[in-house]
Amino acid sequence: MEYNQMELMICAAARDLEDGATVVVGTGSPVAAAMLAQRTHAPHLCLMFEAGGVAPILPALPISVGDSRTFYRALMASSMPDIMETCQRGMADYTFLGGAQIDMYGNINSTMIGDNHSKPRVRFPGSGGANDLASLCWRTMMVTVQDTRRFTDKMDFITSPGYLTGGNSRYEAGLPEGTGPYRIVTNMAVMGFDEQTRRMTVLSIHPGHDRKDVQDNCGFELMWAADITETEPPSEEELIILREEVDPHGYIIGRKVK
Amino acid sequence: MGARASLTPIIRSEKRVSMAEEDPARITGQKDLFTDPDPDKARLFFRNKSRALVSKLSTVEEVVHSMVHDGDYIAIGGFGAIRMPTPIIHEIVRRGKKNLGLAGHTSTHDFQVLVAGECIDRCDVAYIIGLEARGYSSNARRYVESGKLKITEWSNAALAWRLKAAAMGVSFLPARNLLGTDTLRQSAAKVIECPYTGKRYVAYPALYPDFAAIHVHESDVYGNCRVYGASMSDQDLAKASKRVVITTERLIHTERFRENPEATFIPYWCVDAVIEIPYGSYPGNMPYEYYSDEEHLIEWLQAERSPSGFKDFLKKQIFDTKNFYEYLELNGGIEKMKKLRARELLIDR
Numbered sequence: 001m002e003y004n005q006m007e008l009m010i011c012a013a014a015r016d017l018e019d020g021a022t023v024v025v026g027t028g029s030p031v032a033a034a035m036l037a038q039r040t041h042a043p044h045l046c047l048m049f050e051a052g053g054v055a056p057i058l059p060a061l062p063i064s065v066g067d068s069r070t071f072y073r074a075l076m077a078s079s080m081p082d083i084m085e086t087c088q089r090g091m092a093d094y095t096f097l098g099g100a101q102i103d104m105y106g107n108i109n110s111t112m113i114g115d116n117h118s119k120p121r122v123r124f125p126g127s128g129g130a131n132d133l134a135s136l137c138w139r140t141m142m143v144t145v146q147d148t149r150r151f152t153d154k155m156d157f158i159t160s161p162g163y164l165t166g167g168n169s170r171y172e173a174g175l176p177e178g179t180g181p182y183r184i185v186t187n188m189a190v191m192g193f194d195e196q197t198r199r200m201t202v203l204s205i206h207p208g209h210d211r212k213d214v215q216d217n218c219g220f221e222l223m224w225a226a227d228i229t230e231t232e233p234p235s236e237e238e239l240i241i242l243r244e245e246v247d248p249h250g251y252i253i254g255r256k257v258k
Numbered sequence: 259m260g261a262r263a264s265l266t267p268i269i270r271s272e273k274r275v276s277m278a279e280e281d282p283a284r285i286t287g288q289k290d291l292f293t294d295p296d297p298d299k300a301r302l303f304f305r306n307k308s309r310a311l312v313s314k315l316s317t318v319e320e321v322v323h324s325m326v327h328d329g330d331y332i333a334i335g336g337f338g339a340i341r342m343p344t345p346i347i348h349e350i351v352r353r354g355k356k357n358l359g360l361a362g363h364t365s366t367h368d369f370q371v372l373v374a375g376e377c378i379d380r381c382d383v384a385y386i387i388g389l390e391a392r393g394y395s396s397n398a399r400r401y402v403e404s405g406k407l408k409i410t411e412w413s414n415a416a417l418a419w420r421l422k423a424a425a426m427g428v429s430f431l432p433a434r435n436l437l438g439t440d441t442l443r444q445s446a447a448k449v450i451e452c453p454y455t456g457k458r459y460v461a462y463p464a465l466y467p468d469f470a471a472i473h474v475h476e477s478d479v480y481g482n483c484r485v486y487g488a489s490m491s492d493q494d495l496a497k498a499s500k501r502v503v504i505t506t507e508r509l510i511h512t513e514r515f516r517e518n519p520e521a522t523f524i525p526y527w528c529v530d531a532v533i534e535i536p537y538g539s540y541p542g543n544m545p546y547e548y549y550s551d552e553e554h555l556i557e558w559l560q561a562e563r564s565p566s567g568f569k570d571f572l573k574k575q576i577f578d579t580k581n582f583y584e585y586l587e588l589n590g591g592i593e594k595m596k597k598l599r600a601r602e603l604l605i606d607r
Binding site for chain 2: 027028049050051052053059062063064065066067068070071077078079080081084088107111117118119120121122123124125126127128129130131132135136157158159160161164169170173174175176
């Protein structure tokens with residue numbers, strides 16, 4: 001079956017979420033990935049939303065991370081401090097973040113562009129819950145389009161921590177041990193992070209792309225896994241569930257990938 | 259779930275930089291702390307706060323006139339356009355309140371409206387400008403990019419825990435987020451070391467707002483109230499704030515609380531005024547009651563694209579409407595609310 005880039009990204013992200021895990025999601029493609037995982041290999045994946053929703057049976061894609069869909073037929077409608085404290089205790093396995101810039105250590109900017117914080121050239125919303133989730137969940141994931149503007153070694157602002165300056169710097173700063181960026185799913189490849197240097201490392205390349213595409217669309221030097229594979233394309237089953245159950249109106253999978 | 263433990267390798271940091279050797283810029287926020295975290299000053303205020311079990315029924319006009327003063331630091335309950343006390347926010351704009359400080363704790367349409375009225379001049383930011391999946395408010399963005407708003411950065415959990423510290427009556431709470439980032443650098447937080455384990459924590463200063471408006475499902479005349487669905491930070495917000503107004507979908511009898519006291523979400527002694535305003539969260543979502551009016555929220559975003567056109571839009575929507583119900587009527591009134599109720603309850607009409 002034919003598929004678009006957004007569908008491939010969502011399917012690739014969904015496969016990383018194993019059954020029985022907990023995942024804190026926002027709106028957009030991460031919710032679609034989590035819903036797809038629930039309807040395929042991970043029926044007992046537990047979704048959590050930062051405003052308080054726990055284990056909802058989502059009737060539709062939520063517009064806000066606090067709207068009533070996020071606790072529809074849920075096991076608990078809790079509070080923001082409760083969800084964040086659950087993350088801080090070590091009970092949240094995955095989270096998904098987005099941002100305007102990301103560097104080779106997985107640090108993310110969702111605050112501003114410019115060099116004067118008091119008068120930014122471009123202002124974005126800020127952390128919201130992103131810094132909290134990046135700090136406190138075990139594994140941080142990102143689904144994003146890849147280009148040299150977004151994947152950069154010149155960060156205007158670090159909103160949410162990745163591996164900071166690499167090596168052990170994340171834990172030396174006081175962030176919980178064993179936490180950090182885990183997977184970056186782009187429109188060209190899937191990346192992880194090197195165990196020693198903590199630099200972004202390409203694990204698989206999507207069909208139709210090659211190493212040159214992936215490196216040319218990244219503003220810093222990527223590392224390459226020893227056994228790079230081709231990303232498995234979406235299966236017919238995944239595509240049907242995604243189009244008919246998860247996002248029937250095409251709010252996310254219908255978006256143009258710029 | 260035993261198998262899950264093995265999924266995550268344990269990484270131990272080999273060296274620990276002591277706080278004394280650390281670069282101060284890495285462990286001390288550089289921005290202003292807009293409110294005083296002193297718990298004894300707060301106790302003196304709360305010592306004199308009325309505990310009388312008396313009717314607190316009031317009106318939007320009276321509350322905004324007597325409880326919100328130019329220069330106050332305010333906080334809005336709910337979560338952006340969810341369980342939002344719209345009538346209070348509109349009245350603050352209508353009355354031209356100025357130089358307010360704001361807790362920007364996932365502040366979406368509320369921030370957009372307060373900025374449209376140019377009511378706020380400083381903000382503790384977790385999330386501003388955006389309306390989540392709907393896009394950005396271009397007017398709010400212009401306002402912030404112009405440098406008119408003094409900003410101190412935080413995060414949603416940081417503000418939640420700052421309110422919790424105030425609710426507990428302590429001057430700070432330790433937590434493990436923000437460390438190592440520019441968000442910390444552009445905050446007003448300080449890093450401390452645990453006296454037991456030597457681990458580093460951000461010490462979040464207690465946040466005691468001067469005024470908070472919280473929209474709830476049910477309240478009695480004394481201010482005992484109930485909220486259904488996700489509660490965000492509103493329980494701590496009600497405890498932390500010096501003056502609290504409750505806007506409620508419905509007034510219910512006090513006997514209902516006595517029958518089921520474990521369901522009380524906020525007790526009367528936190529509350530200074532109660533206003534019954536059905537549909538008061540419009541155009542926001544009120545869980546189990548009505549969904550957000552997405553068409554109207556998009557209309558706001560589109561109107562803001564042209565600054566002159568937005569002036570007319572704002573005049574029509576807020577300055578030329580006498581109160582919230584004129585605004586609601588202008589945007590579809592009860593017929594609109596029936597549609598939004600059906601949308602909330604997933605009823606195909």
